[in-house]
Amino acid sequence: MSDTIKNQAATQPSQTTQPSSFADIYNASINNPEQFWAEQAKRIYWHKEPEQILDDSNLPFAKWYVGGETNLCYNCVDRHIPDRAEQDAFVWLSSEINQELIQTFPAVVDAFKDLGNNVEFYTDYTKRRLTYNDLYKEVNYFADVLQRHGIEKGDRVIIYMPMILEAAYAMLACARIGAVHSVVFGGFAAHNLAIRMDDAEAKMVITVDSGLRGGKVINYKNLVDKGVEQANVKPEHVLVVNRGILPYEPKDKDIDYASQRRISCDANAVVEPVWLESNEPSYLLYTSGTTGTPKGVQRDTGGHAVALTTSMDYIYDGKAGETFWAISDIGWAVGHSYTIYAPLLAGMTSVMYEGLPHRPNPGIWWRIVEANKVNILFTAPTGVRMLKKQDETWMTRYDVSSVKSFFLAGEPLDESTANWLTKHLNVPILDHYWQTESGWPILSNTPKFNDKPHKKGSPGFPMYGYDAQVIHEDTGEPCAAGEKGLLAIRAPLPPGCLTTVWRNDKRFIDSYFSLTDSNQYSTSDYAVVDEDGYFHILGRTDDVINVAGHRIGTQEIEEAISTHPEMAECAVVGIQDELKGELPIAFCVLKDHEQVTTTENRFRIEQQVIGAVVKSLGGIARPAAIYFPQALPKTRSGKILRRAIRALAEGKETGDMSTLDNPVAIDAIKQSMKDY
Numbered sequence: 020m021s022d023t024i025k026n027q028a029a030t031q032p033s034q035t036t037q038p039s040s041f042a043d044i045y046n047a048s049i050n051n052p053e054q055f056w057a058e059q060a061k062r063i064y065w066h067k068e069p070e071q072i073l074d075d076s077n078l079p080f081a082k083w084y085v086g087g088e089t090n091l092c093y094n095c096v097d098r099h100i101p102d103r104a105e106q107d108a109f110v111w112l113s114s115e116i117n118q119e120l121i122q123t124f125p126a127v128v129d130a131f132k133d134l135g136n137n138v139e140f141y142t143d144y145t146k147r148r149l150t151y152n153d154l155y156k157e158v159n160y161f162a163d164v165l166q167r168h169g170i171e172k173g174d175r176v177i178i179y180m181p182m183i184l185e186a187a188y189a190m191l192a193c194a195r196i197g198a199v200h201s202v203v204f205g206g207f208a209a210h211n212l213a214i215r216m217d218d219a220e221a222k223m224v225i226t227v228d229s230g231l232r233g234g235k236v237i238n239y240k241n242l243v244d245k246g247v248e249q250a251n252v253k254p255e256h257v258l259v260v261n262r263g264i265l266p267y268e269p270k271d272k273d274i275d276y277a278s279q280r281r282i283s284c285d286a287n288a289v290v291e292p293v294w295l296e297s298n299e300p301s302y303l304l305y306t307s308g309t310t311g312t313p314k315g316v317q318r319d320t321g322g323h324a325v326a327l328t329t330s331m332d333y334i335y336d337g338k339a340g341e342t343f344w345a346i347s348d349i350g351w352a353v354g355h356s357y358t359i360y361a362p363l364l365a366g367m368t369s370v371m372y373e374g375l376p377h378r379p380n381p382g383i384w385w386r387i388v389e390a391n392k393v394n395i396l397f398t399a400p401t402g403v404r405m406l407k408k409q410d411e412t413w414m415t416r417y418d419v420s421s422v423k424s425f426f427l428a429g430e431p432l433d434e435s436t437a438n439w440l441t442k443h444l445n446v447p448i449l450d451h452y453w454q455t456e457s458g459w460p461i462l463s464n465t466p467k468f469n470d471k472p473h474k475k476g477s478p479g480f481p482m483y484g485y486d487a488q489v490i491h492e493d494t495g496e497p498c499a500a501g502e503k504g505l506l507a508i509r510a511p512l513p514p515g516c517l518t519t520v521w522r523n524d525k526r527f528i529d530s531y532f533s534l535t536d537s538n539q540y541s542t543s544d545y546a547v548v549d550e551d552g553y554f555h556i557l558g559r560t561d562d563v564i565n566v567a568g569h570r571i572g573t574q575e576i577e578e579a580i581s582t583h584p585e586m587a588e589c590a591v592v593g594i595q596d597e598l599k600g601e602l603p604i605a606f607c608v609l610k611d612h613e614q615v616t617t618t619e620n621r622f623r624i625e626q627q628v629i630g631a632v633v634k635s636l637g638g639i640a641r642p643a644a645i646y647f648p649q650a651l652p653k654t655r656s657g658k659i660l661r662r663a664i665r666a667l668a669e670g671k672e673t674g675d676m677s678t679l680d681n682p683v684a685i686d687a688i689k690q691s692m693k694d695y
């Protein structure tokens with residue numbers, strides 16, 4: 020342990036006093052934000068205390084903790100060494116690396132040895148455990164390798180990696196030395212990588228030989244090489260973590276991580292954290308691109324650390340020593356915030372999983388929960404819907420009693436999916452709402468406090484710090500209870516939210532602050548507040564269709580269709596119609612596709628679907644056509660690409676499909692329309 024840690028451990032912030040009701044917290048945060056956030060700032064270590072809590076002199080740009088100096092990596096790792104050096108920081112599990120894969124690629128075993136950590140091989144998965152002490156060492160080695168290759172404070176580093184521990188080290192090592200990481204979804208095409216390399220002007224790309232997905236080997240290295248070829252701004256180095264799967268011919272720019280790590284390890288390298296001013300950027304992350312071209316969301320340092328630490332306490336009710344599993348990908352905001360940063364900031368154990376929800380069987384999630392006594396789960400509804408299609412009894416085979424709550428976000432949580440989980444898991448199933456831009460929940464339930472119980476069908480109510488309102492889009496006037504409108508947030512956005520779009524302040528204003536009132540942030544989602552103050556998300560402003568003068572959210576139609584017992588998932592889009600303006604078209608994926616192979620059955624299901632829609636929304640919302648594809652096109656983060664489906668339904672080209680994860684679904688959609 021370095022002397023720095025010993026000395027600084029003595030200056031640990033004191034635990035903030037715990038309020039008893041959520042209403043107290045919320046009101047304090049809105050009525051006196053500076054005092055509220057000054058109090059929360061005590062949760063993290065500051066190398067230099069902030070001089071000013073909030074600078075709102077140039078709204079909508081807000082600066083939190085001005086003049087304060089801190090380091091994310093120090094707060095995630097070093098700070099825990101005195102108290103929890105031997106506690107697991109990460110448990111990594113890969114159902115992709117199983118016996119079969121090892122037989123095909125035996126070099127995988129040696130590669131683990133070169134990368135340092137104890138590995139346990141099981142028939143169905145491989146596991147690596149990493150204590151805070153191990154993590155401290157690995158992050159220092161990684162940071163040393165970066166420094167030895169010229170990476171300095173402010174340099175941008177692209178991380179194009181699958182869900183492996185080295186990706187976590189890479190992120191934390193960047194944070195340690197003040198480099199700005201930009202994680203790009205693994206598996207994106209070379210072209211998308213090149214665009215991001217150029218936009219970020221990346222000095223280095225960190226990658227692997229290959230990624231694995233459902234047993235398929237994906238040649239990451241090759242994709243990176245092609246990306247570098249296409250990029251206008253070439254990175255100086257490509258750092259490769261060789262997993263021993265796909266051999267590659269090293270290029271001039273390439274650096275082999277394992278051999279560099281060995282040098283740092285032999286030298287017992289310790290890299291002092293670089294203290295950043297609170298507003299200096301920690302990372303860039305592009306949005307999912309569900310509705311348009313992705314935006315480079317820029318996150319600060321101090322506000323980000325405070326916001327995530329606070330959310331782990333007030334929202335997730337996660338405690339030091341507990342185990343948190345965000346079943347996500349580091350390429351998505353959830354992976355950044357809740358697989359890497361927040362659990363570590365809070366001194367928890369984070370589970371990192373490389374694999375699919377139903378491989379080797381649909382019990383894998385629950386087996387991992389049992390084996391690692393997971394306390395809090397977090398995923399997107401799409402993964403659960405996938406399990407819902409399988410044999411129901413898988414969950415009951417494992418002891419999942421360690422779980423105390425299950426959070427979902429990213430897409431609307433339909434009631435049938437929530438009910439399916441509730442049936443098997445006797446804990447609160449909590450929908451909550453946020454965006455890449457916010458980095459932590461905007462609307463949520465708070466299981467820790469009991470003044471506002473969870474209400475089914477609602478992602479909850481505004482979290483502290485968010486002065487969120489549903490407003491009339493045109494006038495900016497607040498809507499009454501029950502009235503639909505746009506979900507907006509009054510500036511300043513709380514700590515942890517995007518501070519701008521990378522090198523594009525104009526796009527920040529144009530994309531988010533161009534309402535009548537220029538201090539209102541637009542979420543681009545419609546919502547309604549009910550009589551009890553609970554919010555309900557009605558869908559994206561892009562996904563509202565106009566049928567003969569009636570504005571209908573496609574999400575409302577989907578919700579009605581999802582009540583059908585044979586439905587796995589569905590997407591509704593509006594297509595142009597000369598007579599009515601737009602018409603809803605439904606694409607339904609059944610739990611058992613065989614059901615629609617007979618005309619009779621198909622007719623029955625169609626009628627039932629129409630019946631469900633008409634019953635809940637009236638004849639106006641009746642789908643003009645119902646198709647039964649075997650899959651829906653989705654982004655890598657599991658969001659349905661309605662934009663692509665709409666184009667196909669109108670017989671057009673799909674346009675920019677850079678964020679599409681499952682190209683086969685495009686054919687599935689086309690096929691379903693042919694079948695008709």
Ligand code: ATP
Pocket residue numbers: 306307308309310311312313314427428429430431432450451452453454455456478542543544556558559656658
């Ligand atoms: P882009 O902004 O590039 O189109 P995106 O909006 O899909 O991409 P994200 O930031 O990953 O990128 O997604 C945030 C959006 O996801 C929200 O604005 C909302 O539409 C949707 N969303 C998130 N959580 C929920 C939820 N609990 N219920 C309903 N919708 C949700």
Ligand code: MG
Pocket residue numbers: 306454
């Ligand atoms: Mg968005």
